[in-house]
Amino acid sequence: MLAIATLGFIKIISSIVGLTKSRKLHSPAITFIKSLNVIDGLMAIIVTQYAILSTESSHNASESTGLFGMGLGSVIILIGLILIIYVHKQKKAS
Numbered sequence: 001m002l003a004i005a006t007l008g009f010i011k012i013i014s015s016i017v018g019l020t021k022s023r024k025l026h027s028p029a030i031t032f033i034k035s036l037n038v039i040d041g042l043m044a045i046i047v048t049q050y051a052i053l054s055t056e057s058s059h060n061a062s063e064s065t066g067l068f069g070m071g072l073g074s075v076i077i078l079i080g081l082i083l084i085i086y087v088h089k090q091k092k093a094s
Contacts (some may be wrong), residue, residue, distance in 0.1 A: 001052055008048035012041030028087045035079050042072045 015037035022034040046069050053061035 001055060004051055005048050008041075008044040011044045012038070015041040026090065028083075028090060031086065032083060035083055038079065039076050042075065046072060 015034070019031070019034040019038050022030045025031075046065060049068060050061060050065040053065060058064070
């Protein structure tokens with residue numbers, strides 16, 4: 001179980017680092033792909049949480065994972081909106 005959690009956190013950390021480094025390239029396509037990697041990392045954290053709660057026989061595993069997923073879904077929507085604004089500003093500048 002520890003391996004699943006470790007891989008999930010490594011995935012999210014490496015995707016955030018990649019997104020930060022890609023911003024210097026000023027390419028909307030690369031930023032979009034790196035944003036998808038962050039979203040994939042966030043989903044890995046949700047799956048990790050569900051796996052841990054399920055093995056512990058938690059009675060509220062589905063409910064808490066669902067709420068956590070809804071919260072991260074909001075973050076994903078926010079990332080999408082920020083990316084749209086970023087691309088729009090770049091088009092105005094050029």
